[in-house]
């Protein structure tokens with residue numbers, strides 16, 4: 210099985226890249242800023258695609274995730290896309306910093322589009338996720354949760370309301386965008402997320418995120434490695 214990881218930040222991917230000793234193929238996606246790292250694991254190709262940088266910082270968010278995912282699918286033709294990274298979660302659901310979750314669903318939480326049901330459905334997204342996610346989570350002992358995606362790191366009341374109404378558990382900035390592109394190409398997508406911050410902890414999110422980014426990135430690298438071993 211040819212697996213392609215799509216990851217937003219270099220810091221999130223680095224422990225994983227180091228672990229597999231994958232090498233960068235420079236300018237593979239030029240003129241796009243996306244970066245390709247490639248390795249051979251158990252005789253199968255393993256690709257890691259990063260969003261890349263603009264304005265001197267790693268590109269996060271939905272637009273960059275769509276570009277990276279579309280470029281990855283078109284150029285690499287993977288059997289499975291895995292969006293791995295970090296997320297916020299909720300203490301009230303029993304989440305703790307550093308927990309690793311696999312997605313059982315994914316949608317947007319910040320797209321408020323008036324109109325009929327069809328517009329509401331499009332706005333929320335609710336894309337399919339890899340049908341073996343529950344099996345993998347059970348086999349490897351990971352939690353499962355619904356990822357909701359928006360374009361901001363902070364949590365505004367209107368977003369909180371949509372997350373609550375839809376029973377969202379993990380808050381990120383790329384998952385639904387990656388899943389949207391995968392839904393168009395009918396390529397299965399799995400999300401592996403580690404918790405950097407608790408949205409209901411009262412802490413300042415950016416401060417909590419920054420403090421826990423390295424630890425959560427190591428946790429997600431470990432999970433990625435175990436999922437690869439399980440699947441490949």
Ligand code: SAH
Nearest residue numbers: 217269295296297361362380381382383405
């Ligand atoms: N300025 C930050 C930018 C990171 S944005 C920095 O210095 O690194 C946060 C990234 O982590 C996004 O890619 C997003 O997917 C994820 N993330 C972690 N916690 C999040 C939260 N509470 N809400 C939304 N995204 C979160």
